[in-house]
Structure formats: C-alpha cells, structure tokens
Amino acid sequence: MSDTDDQDSKTEAPSDKKVRDAVEKGNIPFSREAPMFASIVGILIVLAFAARGTTKTLTEKLSLFVNRPQDFRLDSGSDAIALFHAVALESGQFLIPTVIILAACSLAASILQNVPSLVAERIRPQWNRISPVSGWKRIFGRQGLVEFAKSLFKFATMTLVSILLLKSEQYKVLNAMFTDPSLLPELMLTMAMRLVSAIAIATIVLVAADLLWARFKWRSDLKMTKQEVKEEYKQMEGDPMVKARMRSLAQDRSRKRMLAAVPKATFVIANPTHFAIAMRYERSEASAPIVVAKGKDLIALKIREIAEKNGVPVIEDKPLARSMYDHVEVDRMIPPDFYKAVAQLLFYILTRSK
Structure with missing residues (x-):
C-alpha cells in the first residue's frame, strides 16, 4: 500500500491515547x-x-x-x-x-x-x-x-x-x-x-x-484507520474474546467450587428438572440457612445428582424453587421472605429423619 493510500484510509480523529503517546515520544x-x-x-x-x-x-x-x-x-x-x-x-x-x-x-x-x-x-x-x-x-x-x-x-x-x-x-x-x-x-x-x-x-x-x-x-x-481504533480499544478495554474466555474460566471455577460444596448441604429444594438450590443450616454458623449452590437446567440436574449420591435430602417444591432461584445468592443467607417456607421444610426433614 502506498503512503497516499495509507493516508487516505486514516479517516478517524486521533484518540487521546495516541496524542498522549505522540507527545511522550517528542512528536x-x-x-x-x-x-x-x-x-x-x-x-x-x-x-x-x-x-x-x-x-x-x-x-x-x-x-x-x-x-x-x-x-x-x-x-x-x-x-x-x-x-x-x-x-x-x-x-x-x-x-x-x-x-x-x-x-x-x-x-x-x-x-x-x-x-x-x-x-x-x-x-x-x-x-x-x-x-x-x-x-x-x-x-x-x-x-x-x-x-x-x-x-x-x-x-x-x-x-x-x-x-x-x-x-x-x-x-x-x-x-x-x-x-x-x-x-x-x-x-x-x-x-x-x-x-x-x-x-x-x-x-x-x-x-x-x-x-x-x-x-x-x-x-x-496522527489520524487513525478504523482498524487502528479497534486495536487500540482492544488494548485499553481488553480483547473481547480474551475477556469472554477469562469470564468462562472464572465461571467454571466458581461452578466447580459450588458443586464441591453440595455434599455438605443440609437439603436441596428443586423444581424437578429446571431449578435446584442447595442450603446448609447449622445454628453455630448462622441464624438462617446459607445457600451453598444453585443452578438451573444441567447444573440443577448435577446438583440433584451429587446430593442424592451423598445422601442429602432433595425436596421438590416447584414454586419455592423457582422463586428462590431469582432471589438468593451463593454463600449468602436466604432473605427473610423465605424464612417461614424454609423453616417448614427443615421441620419436615428433621422429623422424618427421626
């Protein structure tokens, strides 16, 4: 490409970063x-x-x-x-x-x-x-x-x-x-x-x-081509593909850590195939049950599978499972709105185990 063609392709105004870099280099x-x-x-x-x-x-x-x-x-x-x-x-x-x-x-x-x-x-x-x-x-x-x-x-x-x-x-x-x-x-x-x-x-x-x-x-x-603008944006904000890959890795690590905590759960509330919330309740740890894992679809099935394999009670309650999935967070206590419903399930589990 000739210098004229290269200059003609530079249609974008220089960014603040390019101006700053040029000044730092003495240009x-x-x-x-x-x-x-x-x-x-x-x-x-x-x-x-x-x-x-x-x-x-x-x-x-x-x-x-x-x-x-x-x-x-x-x-x-x-x-x-x-x-x-x-x-x-x-x-x-x-x-x-x-x-x-x-x-x-x-x-x-x-x-x-x-x-x-x-x-x-x-x-x-x-x-x-x-x-x-x-x-x-x-x-x-x-x-x-x-x-x-x-x-x-x-x-x-x-x-x-x-x-x-x-x-x-x-x-x-x-x-x-x-x-x-x-x-x-x-x-x-x-x-x-x-x-x-x-x-x-x-x-x-x-x-x-x-x-x-x-x-x-x-x-x-100092004008830039459209490609140069994109490359600079990637450098400043991060390559979208790299960021997506890092996000995926972080989600995988979080998912593995969450599933590893399911065997320690006290019980699991599930919508048969779509939602599952695993909770642990120990009076010495907290005043309310703590969510150790939650998921939907394939993750929900995995939570149920791990729970059943480790003898953790699985209770099917479609409305409660769906409602809790949208309002609870992993490693946090359940909101007060669910105290009564969860307490009834805990009472049921404890009396059944006796």
Missing part, C-alpha cells in the same frame, strides 16, 4: 518559521537598542588600525597574540549581547509553542533519517512542497522589500559617498533597521499560516 507540532521570525525580531532589538552605542564604540576602536597603525607593535609573536586578544575583546563586547538576545528570542519562540521536555526517542539513531528513499519522499512529498513554497515566499518577500527600500533610499546612499565617513555607520544602521522591520512585518502572515499548518498537519498525521 509535537512545531513551526520552524516561528524561531526564524523571533530571530528577525531579535535582530531588530539589537539594532534598535544594543547596536547603536556599541557599533559607535567598536568603530572608534577599530578605526585606530587605519588612522594610527604605528601605535600597534608587531615585532614578535607575542605582540600579534596581544593584538588579537585586544581585537577579540572589543569584538566580543559587541557580539556577546547580540548572541544572547538572538538565542533568547529563539528559545522563547520554541518554548511558547510547546513545553520543553527531554525525549530520548528524538535522539535515538533511526534509519529513515539517513535513508535516501525517505529523504526523497520528504523532499518531493507534500511537506517538501510546503517547505519549498515557504522558502519561495520568503525569498520573494525579502527581495521585494530590499528592492523597494534601496530604491527609496538610493539618493541617501549616493550622497553618503560625499559625506563624512564617520556618519556611514549611523546611515547603515538606520537602513538596516528599516529593512529588518519591513521583513518582520512581511513575514508575520507566513508565521501565522505556518503555525496553523504545523498543528493541522500534526493532527492529520
């Missing part, structure tokens, strides 16, 4: 565009708040290499190392806040989508991740087409925004060649902020659509 809806959008916002924050002051400071420090190169000694390897450390320190003061802001924005975008959790299943080596066939399906399948469409949209959006921005700022760019070079960083920063802001606004629609698509595709991939 959660995730939009890759959200962290990208968060990175763009992070870049905008850096340009608006962090880059302005640090860029000016970094430019002033690095301009010394051009304006006063004689101030830097490079007579030995140690001089080169010291110079490298100085440049790295100045650059680090500019880059570290930028990296922290970008990382924080990306983490926030991921955490807001789903609660983070450690899932070993996601890092376990799997053949389908390196399989050429699986890779081909991912590239040219539905998901691959969606990713291609998103990439094409991003490329077209960024290209269009860049062209429109550069076209609107072309005179400022040309005039910058005839202005003080120290003003170039401010001009570049302003243009960069406008460009990133325009890209962020343009990609909001893409991010919103991708969030919805990620959750829709996740739910769609």
Whole structure:
C-alpha cells in the first residue's frame, strides 16, 4: 500500500491515547518559521537598542588600525597574540549581547509553542533519517512542497522589500559617498533597521499560516484507520474474546467450587428438572440457612445428582424453587421472605429423619 493510500484510509480523529503517546515520544507540532521570525525580531532589538552605542564604540576602536597603525607593535609573536586578544575583546563586547538576545528570542519562540521536555526517542539513531528513499519522499512529498513554497515566499518577500527600500533610499546612499565617513555607520544602521522591520512585518502572515499548518498537519498525521481504533480499544478495554474466555474460566471455577460444596448441604429444594438450590443450616454458623449452590437446567440436574449420591435430602417444591432461584445468592443467607417456607421444610426433614 502506498503512503497516499495509507493516508487516505486514516479517516478517524486521533484518540487521546495516541496524542498522549505522540507527545511522550517528542512528536509535537512545531513551526520552524516561528524561531526564524523571533530571530528577525531579535535582530531588530539589537539594532534598535544594543547596536547603536556599541557599533559607535567598536568603530572608534577599530578605526585606530587605519588612522594610527604605528601605535600597534608587531615585532614578535607575542605582540600579534596581544593584538588579537585586544581585537577579540572589543569584538566580543559587541557580539556577546547580540548572541544572547538572538538565542533568547529563539528559545522563547520554541518554548511558547510547546513545553520543553527531554525525549530520548528524538535522539535515538533511526534509519529513515539517513535513508535516501525517505529523504526523497520528504523532499518531493507534500511537506517538501510546503517547505519549498515557504522558502519561495520568503525569498520573494525579502527581495521585494530590499528592492523597494534601496530604491527609496538610493539618493541617501549616493550622497553618503560625499559625506563624512564617520556618519556611514549611523546611515547603515538606520537602513538596516528599516529593512529588518519591513521583513518582520512581511513575514508575520507566513508565521501565522505556518503555525496553523504545523498543528493541522500534526493532527492529520496522527489520524487513525478504523482498524487502528479497534486495536487500540482492544488494548485499553481488553480483547473481547480474551475477556469472554477469562469470564468462562472464572465461571467454571466458581461452578466447580459450588458443586464441591453440595455434599455438605443440609437439603436441596428443586423444581424437578429446571431449578435446584442447595442450603446448609447449622445454628453455630448462622441464624438462617446459607445457600451453598444453585443452578438451573444441567447444573440443577448435577446438583440433584451429587446430593442424592451423598445422601442429602432433595425436596421438590416447584414454586419455592423457582422463586428462590431469582432471589438468593451463593454463600449468602436466604432473605427473610423465605424464612417461614424454609423453616417448614427443615421441620419436615428433621422429623422424618427421626
């Protein structure tokens, strides 16, 4: 069966158990565009708040290499190392806040989508991740087409925004060649902020659509076939055939235990062939007779056979046997409604035995 046919057969909504199992295995809806959008916002924050002051400071420090190169000694390897450390320190003061802001924005975008959790299943080596066939399906399948469409949209959006921005700022760019070079960083920063802001606004629609698509595709991939629903129901509730078999075994054990108690009965009340109730009465055990066995049809005949074989009196009383069968339970005392009728039978048995 092809993947398309298999997907078409999945017509049932995913059960709570399947959703829960998928989440436990790390299979959660995730939009890759959200962290990208968060990175763009992070870049905008850096340009608006962090880059302005640090860029000016970094430019002033690095301009010394051009304006006063004689101030830097490079007579030995140690001089080169010291110079490298100085440049790295100045650059680090500019880059570290930028990296922290970008990382924080990306983490926030991921955490807001789903609660983070450690899932070993996601890092376990799997053949389908390196399989050429699986890779081909991912590239040219539905998901691959969606990713291609998103990439094409991003490329077209960024290209269009860049062209429109550069076209609107072309005179400022040309005039910058005839202005003080120290003003170039401010001009570049302003243009960069406008460009990133325009890209962020343009990609909001893409991010919103991708969030919805990620959750829709996740739910769609988790859909189940009718057979899968039946199998899961069997696993949760138990296989009906197994349950029926276990019920049958339990009834057999209960029946054998009940028939084993018939020889200890005091007497048996029977409808000749349909019902039989075996009772035991000992004043030291209970204040009323206790039902040790009951049955109808074949079980009733078996109770009578065991009773007669062991010398237990069998009294035929059709109305009483039928009525008691519906109202008494094995290993329980008879209800008070039957005290008088059973007492008369006990009196009859005791007087006859004397």
